[in-house]
Amino acid sequence: MELSKSKTAIAGEAENQFYKMYKLLQKEVEQWQQERGSYWLEALPWGKKPPYLPLMDLPEAAIIEVWQRLNLIAEVQIPDAELRKLWKQFRDGQIVMNPEMISRLQMSISGVAQLAGKKAKMQGVPALDRGYIASDDPTASSICPVCGEAATLAVLSQPHGHRTMYCTSCSFEWTVKRVGCLHCGSEDAKQQMYLKSEEFPGIEMAVCQVCGHYLKEIDSRMVSVQDYLWEEMRTLPLNFAAERWLAEQAKKNNQMH
Numbered sequence: 001m002e003l004s005k006s007k008t009a010i011a012g013e014a015e016n017q018f019y020k021m022y023k024l025l026q027k028e029v030e031q032w033q034q035e036r037g038s039y040w041l042e043a044l045p046w047g048k049k050p051p052y053l054p055l056m057d058l059p060e061a062a063i064i065e066v067w068q069r070l071n072l073i074a075e076v077q078i079p080d081a082e083l084r085k086l087w088k089q090f091r092d093g094q095i096v097m098n099p100e101m102i103s104r105l106q107m108s109i110s111g112v113a114q115l116a117g118k119k120a121k122m123q124g125v126p127a128l129d130r131g132y133i134a135s136d137d138p139t140a141s142s143i144c145p146v147c148g149e150a151a152t153l154a155v156l157s158q159p160h161g162h163r164t165m166y167c168t169s170c171s172f173e174w175t176v177k178r179v180g181c182l183h184c185g186s187e188d189a190k191q192q193m194y195l196k197s198e199e200f201p202g203i204e205m206a207v208c209q210v211c212g213h214y215l216k217e218i219d220s221r222m223v224s225v226q227d228y229l230w231e232e233m234r235t236l237p238l239n240f241a242a243e244r245w246l247a248e249q250a251k252k253n254n255q256m257h
């Protein structure tokens with residue numbers, strides 16, 4: 001199904017401004033990883049089974065370290081003690097920060113979580129660990145085996161369109177089965193709906209009509225993506241379109257019954 005262009009367009013200028021700041025912050029995160037990554041790689045706690053390191057168990061000191069560096073770039077001065085309080089509130093599910101502050105926190109969380117993703121790759125963790133019981137099979141799940149977050153981004157790769165999940169929280173990647181819904185397990189092709197927009201060629205939202213879950217699929221045979229996190233943010237209008245479509249379907253179903 002094609003979505004109309006006007007509905008999905010983001011104002012170009014605002015996107016540029018946002019992208020510039022994002023890139024600056026991203027560079028600072030990479031700098032931190034270069035300077036402090038080997039220290040924190042050693043210090044990370046590590047579970048015996050998936051998820052090996054849930055985001056909420058990441059070391060507070062590491063989060064604050066990165067967050068403070070990003071605040072400096074954004075010229076925001078705030079004492080460490082205050083950040084620790086905000087991090088605790090965030091973990092408790094209370095969001096009392098402005099959106100810029102939250103996005104810097106989220107980039108900090110990802111910056112630390114990426115070390116966990118890297119550790120998993122280095123150790124050869126296994127998305128296909130033998131310790132898995134069948135119902136936890138990661139090839140049938142969109143839950144990241146490293147950080148436990150629900151991933152919503154998949155990459156279809158050359159040449160046969162194999163599907164790889166990409167976790168935007170910790171950057172871990174794992175292979176999943178090609179067809180069907182990774183959330184409810186439905187393999188009924190008629191229940192899987194694909195939404196796309198000419199504005200984002202090569203990207204489709206696979207929406208499951210059984211459970212209402214959706215997945216963004218990037219076809220790397222059609223588009224080349226360097227930065228998956230940015231790609232996810234840039235194409236958020238597709239997520240909103242999928243939400244809208246699901247809401248309309250629910251309305252129609254209600255009218256029918």
Ligand SMILES: [Zn+2]
Pocket residue numbers: 144145146147148149167168169170171172
């Ligand atoms: Zn992850």
Ligand SMILES: [Zn+2]
Pocket residue numbers: 181182183184185186208209210211212213
């Ligand atoms: Zn489903």
